[in-house]
Amino acid sequence: MNSEDYVDDPDPWVIAPAQPIKGRGAVSNIAGRYETRISEAIDDGWSHEEEAVLAPVTHVTYETAKTILSRNQSPDLPFGVSLNPYRGCEHGCIYCFARPTHSYLGLSPGLDFETRLFAKINAAELLRTELAANSYIPNAIALGVNTDAYQPCERKFQLTRAVLEVLHECNHPVGLITKSSVIERDIDLLADMAKKRLAVASITITTLDHTISRTLEPRAASPTRRLETIRRLAQAGIPVSVSVAPIIPFVTDQDMEGILEAAFEAGATSAGYTVLRLPWEVNPLFQQWLEAHFPDRAERVMNRIRDMRGGKDYDSTFGARMHGEGLWADMIRQRFHKALARLDINKSSRFHWLDTSKFRKPLSVPADKKHAHSQLDFFSK
Template sequence: MTRPFNHEHEHEPEHDRDPQAEQVMIPPRSLKAQKGRGAVTNLQGRYEVDVRESFDDGWEHEEEAPKVWRTHVTEETARTILSRNQSPDIPFGVSLNPYRGCEHGCIYCFARPSHAYLGLSPGLDFESRLYAKTNAAELLRSELSRPGYQVESIALGVNTDAYQPIERELQLTRRVLEVLQECDHPVGLITKSSLIERDIDILAPMAARRLASAAITMTTLDPHIARTLEPRAAAPARRLRTIRTLAEAGIPVGVSIAPIIPFVTEPDIERIVEAAFEAGASRVSYVVLRLPWEVAPLFRDWLEAHFPDRAARVMNRVRDMRGGKDYDASFGSRMHGEGVWADLIRQRVEKAIARHGMAGRGSFKSMDCSLFRRPLVVPPLGAKAKRAAAAGQMDLF
C-alpha cells in the first residue's frame, strides 16, 4: 500500500497510484535546492537501463512550476528483518532497520545507493519514497523464537534512521523495542531525532539492566549548515537537549560526529565534543565523509548548490584522504580515511575526548546478553486446546 505522507496522511488506494511516480524522474534543469530536501537532483540509479536527461530544443516555453516532492510511504511485508555483517570496522554484527529510505534527507547518507535496487533514485526519491516494514516486530519475535538463535546486541536504525518523521505515526520502532524489552534482549540505537525521547519508558528500565544504549549523531553545531545538510532532522540544539534528557534518564548515551566534512563541518570538531560532554554524553566516535556509488555525484551537486565558493577545495581534501579518489571502500580506512589530513582529524578528536575525560567508540560487548529469554509464542488453538480452555485448564506449553 502506498500513501502520501504530506503531514495530513491521506490514504492513496493501490489502483489510484500514478505509475509514472514509480519511475526515476528526470533531473531538474538546475542545481537549485528545494526546501526541506537534501538532494538537489534525482540522479538515476546505477541499474537503470534507459538514460534520461533534460534537453532544451530552443523553442520558447513557459517556465514550468517547480515539482513538489511530497513524501509517499509504501507499506511492505518484509521476508527477513535482521541483517548480519562481519565487517571488521563496524562495532556490531546484527542490525535491524524498520524503514527503507529516510525523510531526514541527509545528503551524505551512505544508504542512498540502496534505493537503486528498487528502481528508484538515490537522490530525491530516497528521501521522499519510503518503505515501512509493517511486520518488523512480528518477524523479530519469530527470529528470537528459533531454537538456534544466538544472542547478540542488535543495532537499531543504522542504515536509515529508525526515528525518522514517519515513525511518529507508524510506531514500528517502538513495537520492535517492546519485543526486545519482553525478551530482555540488548539493543543499541543511533539517531539524529528527538523522537527517541518518546521511548524512554522502555529504554530507561532496559538501560538499568545493561540492555540499552543510545548514540546521537552530531554533524555540526551550525543550524544553517544543518538545515541544508540534513534538512528534516532535529536541529543541533535540539539534539543536545535529547542527549541531556537521555542521560538524566540513566540511559548511556554517546555522540557520533558523522560525517566530518572538510571545511564544512570539520571546524566544529572540538566544539561538538565539548557540547556533548556538557550535555551528559559519555563517549564519542567519528566518521570521515564517505561517498560510495551515487552519493559522490549527489554530494558534489549539493556542494555546488550550497557552497560553490569552496566546493573544489572540499573535494580536493576528500580525495587527499581517499588515495586521490572520491571514495575508497577498503576495510580499515573507509571510516576514517588515510594520509596527513586524516591523521590530523584523528588527533583532534582524540585530544578533545581526552580533554573531557570521555571514552572513544563504545562497544556492544558491554551489553548483558545473559538475561535473554525467548518470547512467548502462542500458537493457534487446536480443538484439544480449545476444550481445555473451556474447562478452565491452562496449557503448560
C-alpha cells in the first residue's frame, strides 16, 4: 500500500450507542467504581442493526449471611433498622439508589444488579437469633428498603414470608415498602399484625404512564396493579401510604398529583416523595437510559436535575439529598403539600404509629445458637 493511500484517522472507532434491552432497566453493564479494568463497546462496522440483543437471564445465588439487620442514623429516614432478604433486584428500576452496592461484590451496578441476585437463605434464622439476644431492644424494622423484598424471585424462595412469620410470632413491628403485588400473599399475617399496630405498608408509584413504567422499572407491577394492591391492603385494615418516588423532571413529575389522587381513592392514608438521586454509578446508568429512551429531552432533564442539586448531578447532603434545593425543588414541594391538603392525606411517616411495647422473645432459637447465647449469658452475669 502506498503512503498516499493511507489516511491517518486519530479516532477510527466510535463508541457504540447503548441499546435498550426488553424487560431490563439498565442498557449496559458498566464497571463498578472499584474495578481496575474498564471496557467500552465500540462500533467497528461489523455489527448489523437487525441483530437482536438477547435479554440476559436472571441467576439467583444462595447466600448464607452472617448478619441480617442493618442500622443507620440518617436524619433523612424514618427508620433506624432495616432488613433485606435479597441482594440485587430483578425489578430493574434504572434509578435505584442500591445499584452501587453490587460494586462491593465485584459485579456491575448495571445489568448484573438486576440479573445476578443473591438470596439470603438463612434470613429468618438469623433474625430469630438476633431477636432472642438479651441485649436486643425492639425498634421498628423496615423490610425491603435497599432491594424489594417482594421482587419476582420471592414467589419461589419465600424468604420475606419466613421473616414476617418470625416478626408475627414475636409481636415485632415492621414497615414494608414495595412495587410488587406479591405483598398481597401475606395479607393474612399483616392484617393480624396491623390490628396490634405492628405493621404498615408503603407502595411506590413513580408514574401512571404504563409505557414509561415498562422501561423505567420494567419488572415491577404496573401502576394500575399497584393501585389495586393499595386497595386490597387498605380493605384488609393495613395502613397504607403511597411513595411518589422518585420524581424525575420532564419524565414523571407531571403525574404527581394524579398519583396522589388515585392512591387516596384506593385507600392510602399517608404519602411521601423524593426527587431523583444519582449517587455513584446510578448517574451514568441513568444518563444512558435517558439517551436510549428519551434522547430528545435528555439534556433538558439533566439540566433540571442540576438546578435542584446546586449545579451538580448529585448532592448527598443530609436534608437536601431526598428533596433537592432551589426554585424547582420548592415548586415540587409546594405542589405536593397542596395536593395533600386538598385530598386530606397525612404527610407524616406511618413508622411512628408502630408499637414496640408488645414485643416478646422468640419461642425457639436454632439449636446451634443456644450454646452461644448461654456463653454470653454466663459472662454477662
